[in-house]
Amino acid sequence: MTGAATGIGAAITERLAGQGMHLVLVARDGTRLEAEAKRLHAEHGAQVSTLALDLSHQGAPSRLAEWLAGSGIEVDVLVNNAGVSLMGPVADTDAARVRGLIDLNAGAVAELTTLLLPPMVARRRGAIVNIASTGAYAPAPYVAAYAASKAFVLSFTQAVWAETRRTGVRVVAVSPGPTDTAMNTRRMPGKRGPGSVADTVMSALRGRGPAIVDGRLNTFQTFVFGRVLPASAAARIAERSLRKAALGN
Numbered sequence: 001m002t003g004a005a006t007g008i009g010a011a012i013t014e015r016l017a018g019q020g021m022h023l024v025l026v027a028r029d030g031t032r033l034e035a036e037a038k039r040l041h042a043e044h045g046a047q048v049s050t051l052a053l054d055l056s057h058q059g060a061p062s063r064l065a066e067w068l069a070g071s072g073i074e075v076d077v078l079v080n081n082a083g084v085s086l087m088g089p090v091a092d093t094d095a096a097r098v099r100g101l102i103d104l105n106a107g108a109v110a111e112l113t114t115l116l117l118p119p120m121v122a123r124r125r126g127a128i129v130n131i132a133s134t135g136a137y138a139p140a141p142y143v144a145a146y147a148a149s150k151a152f153v154l155s156f157t158q159a160v161w162a163e164t165r166r167t168g169v170r171v172v173a174v175s176p177g178p179t180d181t182a183m184n185t186r187r188m189p190g191k192r193g194p195g196s197v198a199d200t201v202m203s204a205l206r207g208r209g210p211a212i213v214d215g216r217l218n219t220f221q222t223f224v225f226g227r228v229l230p231a232s233a234a235a236r237i238a239e240r241s242l243r244k245a246a247l248g249n
């Protein structure tokens with residue numbers, strides 16, 4: 001479980017611990033991970049390991065895979081949840097931060113999936129849940145790199161789903177819409193709680209399709225913006241609705 005101690009990741013972790021799973025929590029803040037591990041053990045009796053790691057760094061996913069192998073841990077369920085967002089016009093954004101976002105949101109997801117999938121296929125069981133976003137379905141001005149990174153996650157996951165359909169391994173992308181976490185503190189209509197996303201993840205694990213959107217309104221919106229409208233119209237409408245949040249006018 002990456003990005004495990006806060007927000008959506010913490011809610012998913014809670015559900016998995018409640019099902020009696022042993023957990024490996026990964027994020028940068030080791031102290032917070034340790035506290036969460038202690039709590040999960042006390043409340044659910046879960047066996048929890050932690051690894052403090054910046055997954056945007058080159059080679060970090062390999063380090064995680066090596067650490068798992070060295071600890072004798074076989075991963076049954078990988079949840080790629082760690083992610084960051086950047087808001088603002090691309091022209092005003094620090095290029096290194098754009099690169100860091102892509103390395104984490106897209107690069108680490110693809111690399112961890114690629115590293116941890118083969119043993120699952122060999123065992124003919126396991127699951128990989130990649131957390132995308134409703135932003136994956138259409139271009140999103142002022143969060144351009146974020147939405148593009150999530151479009152990568154969605155497309156990559158759908159393709160791996162098709163490759164692994166007959167292997168006994170479940171691969172699925174889950175796309176939350178606006179969710180009340182540290183990443184998104186803005187007041188917005190239709191905002192959902194991290195618990196709703198965690199419930200959708202649990203049902204995605206039991207389901208069959210390659211991708212699921214959290215919530216009916218979000219599902220409808222991704223259909224309209226991703227399938228009905230041409231990308232140019234979707235981008236123009238999104239530019240108008242995101243302009244105030246990004247520029248304040």
Ligand SMILES: NC(=O)c1ccc[n+]([C@@H]2O[C@H](COP(=O)([O-])OP(=O)(O)OC[C@H]3O[C@@H](n4cnc5c(N)ncnc54)[C@H](OP(=O)(O)O)[C@@H]3O)[C@@H](O)[C@H]2O)c1
Nearest residue numbers: 003007008027028029054055082083133178179181183184
């Ligand atoms: N909130 C929303 O509205 C929303 C909507 C759609 C999709 N999502 C997606 O949901 C996922 C979870 O986000 P959230 O809303 O729950 O926000 P969050 O509370 O900020 O969670 C992000 C998590 O990622 C970890 N993380 C950040 N950078 C990392 C790095 N370089 N290496 C390793 N771990 C890192 C953070 O822990 P550390 O700081 O300790 O590293 C944190 O636990 C993200 O992929 C996000 O894109 C969120």
